[in-house]
Amino acid sequence: MKDRDDALNWFMLVLRRDLTLSFRRSATYITPLIFFLIVVTFFPLALGPSQSLLSSMASGIIWISALLSSLLAVEGIFSEDYRDGTLDQYFVSSEPVFVLIFAKVLCHWLVCGAPIILASIISSIFLYLPSGALIALIISLLLGTLFMSLLGALGAALSLGKSAILSAIIVLPFSIPTLLMGTAIMSAAINQQDYSGFLLIMGAMLAIGIPGLCLLTVEAILLNYE
Amino acid sequence: MLDSLQILFLMDGNGPYVWSCLLILIIVTGVNIIIPIIRLNKISREGNLEE
Amino acid sequence: MNRIWSGIKNWLIAMGSPPLFYRWATSSLPWLAGLAFLMFSAGLIWGIGFSPADYKQGDVYRIIYIHVPSAILAESIYLLMAVGGFISMVWRAKIAGMLINSAAPLGAGFTLVALVTGSIWGKPTWGTWWVWDARLTSTLILFFLYAAIIGLHSSIENKTKADRAVSILAVLGVVIVPIIKKSVDWWQTLHQPSTFTLTSSPSMAPEMYLPLLVCVLGFYCLFVFMLSNSLRGEIISRERDKAWVKKQFFKQ
Numbered sequence: 001m002k003d004r005d006d007a008l009n010w011f012m013l014v015l016r017r018d019l020t021l022s023f024r025r026s027a028t029y030i031t032p033l034i035f036f037l038i039v040v041t042f043f044p045l046a047l048g049p050s051q052s053l054l055s056s057m058a059s060g061i062i063w064i065s066a067l068l069s070s071l072l073a074v075e076g077i078f079s080e081d082y083r084d085g086t087l088d089q090y091f092v093s094s095e096p097v098f099v100l101i102f103a104k105v106l107c108h109w110l111v112c113g114a115p116i117i118l119a120s121i122i123s124s125i126f127l128y129l130p131s132g133a134l135i136a137l138i139i140s141l142l143l144g145t146l147f148m149s150l151l152g153a154l155g156a157a158l159s160l161g162k163s164a165i166l167s168a169i170i171v172l173p174f175s176i177p178t179l180l181m182g183t184a185i186m187s188a189a190i191n192q193q194d195y196s197g198f199l200l201i202m203g204a205m206l207a208i209g210i211p212g213l214c215l216l217t218v219e220a221i222l223l224n225y226e
Numbered sequence: 227m228l229d230s231l232q233i234l235f236l237m238d239g240n241g242p243y244v245w246s247c248l249l250i251l252i253i254v255t256g257v258n259i260i261i262p263i264i265r266l267n268k269i270s271r272e273g274n275l276e277e
Numbered sequence: 278m279n280r281i282w283s284g285i286k287n288w289l290i291a292m293g294s295p296p297l298f299y300r301w302a303t304s305s306l307p308w309l310a311g312l313a314f315l316m317f318s319a320g321l322i323w324g325i326g327f328s329p330a331d332y333k334q335g336d337v338y339r340i341i342y343i344h345v346p347s348a349i350l351a352e353s354i355y356l357l358m359a360v361g362g363f364i365s366m367v368w369r370a371k372i373a374g375m376l377i378n379s380a381a382p383l384g385a386g387f388t389l390v391a392l393v394t395g396s397i398w399g400k401p402t403w404g405t406w407w408v409w410d411a412r413l414t415s416t417l418i419l420f421f422l423y424a425a426i427i428g429l430h431s432s433i434e435n436k437t438k439a440d441r442a443v444s445i446l447a448v449l450g451v452v453i454v455p456i457i458k459k460s461v462d463w464w465q466t467l468h469q470p471s472t473f474t475l476t477s478s479p480s481m482a483p484e485m486y487l488p489l490l491v492c493v494l495g496f497y498c499l500f501v502f503m504l505s506n507s508l509r510g511e512i513i514s515r516e517r518d519k520a521w522v523k524k525q526f527f528k529q
Contacts, residue, residue, distance in 0.1 A: 158445065159429065163432060169425050170429060173422050173457070176457050176460065180463075180464045181460070187467075212452075241336075243337055244325065244337065246397060247398070248321070250393050251343050251390050254386040255386070258382060258503055261382075262507040262509070263506070265514060266513060266514075269510075269517060270527065
């Protein structure tokens, strides 16, 4: 019993610490929002402002921009803690490290997910997204960005924080199921069909992904310490 | 004999497709075989110089 | 039976040691090359030269003898890399990491051949160079996965670290690949316009099927040769300051 309490305490400690640090610097939560909006703006600029065209492509554009934004935002998740030695403390402690890593990823999702959701709501106006799909957009993006944060953390750990574009190449193919699920949810919502089945699938991916990806991320971070 | 070779080569106008596929296969396979050999030869030349 | 199993096990364990593998590869290379060349050309000549023409597609279907074995090999090589990654992660066997690094360009090459030949096959049969059908899309994604492994390995200076990083990627990849394929299949059925049908023959006459089998076997033999060739070079370049390399390789 005592062991479980300790792990939970450590989890909350890491979570609180990361949240405090993230909110101190406004850049952490503003930049994903701005990047998202810039990418979304480029599509009408490149494709023309026709409402019917943009409306038909809206869910895809918003999802792609969300993937790219959450991927790029998670790049620096380990670099500071690695440099000042906090990460070493996690490994030296007697708690399972992947729990603490998940605390970091969760914090990152809480901090960057909200701006991305906000950006997607704004984008749904820019791209004339059909109105019935807004709720589906928010729910699917909530799940999707969590999965992307997990994957992005693994990518950041594998490329040892050196190259963001390499991390993107590694991680993006693995995000294809999430992308397909998310856009399927959007199409179902636009056609006013039931999309709860897809949500369950995304939930299942998260259920496996959270422990699995965090464990692999721990392995990847350990590469830094050779 | 020459007639059947002609038929084989052209394949009713589809010849270029099939033969270009074969060419690509041979090029990719060849490159993948030759590059390790070249690397090995470079090492054996360098190694003797070091010593 | 038990003797055979323990014999195979002992051989596999012996192959895990770089100097022993190097010796085996160097001595077997001519035989492997000969066998590969024999099977490979037999299959291709039979298929392209002598099998009967398809009644729907004519002679263009002969591309199948290059396209299908390449695609099969592309997937098998990824599986092999995943096994190598697992062995490298669990048993820290150096040769497993070197195996991943040697096999990756080969796998990427076969995937590229599959993609390009598939595209060339599509032009006369479907009328277009590319179509987003489930198989071509999954093969393209597989190519990206190979590119990720090659890119990651080349970006890390310390090659032992690079091996470990790539093992993680390979193991994760093999778990995700079935999921990707399933979701791409399902994405296809979701979006496919009903008027479009693929010209694939699910049941082939034996005169067409047998050369295909020979081709697949031939490609596998070719891969074994290519991998031994490449892995041999990788071992030497990684272990070049070891004593056994100085004896066996330089003092030839």
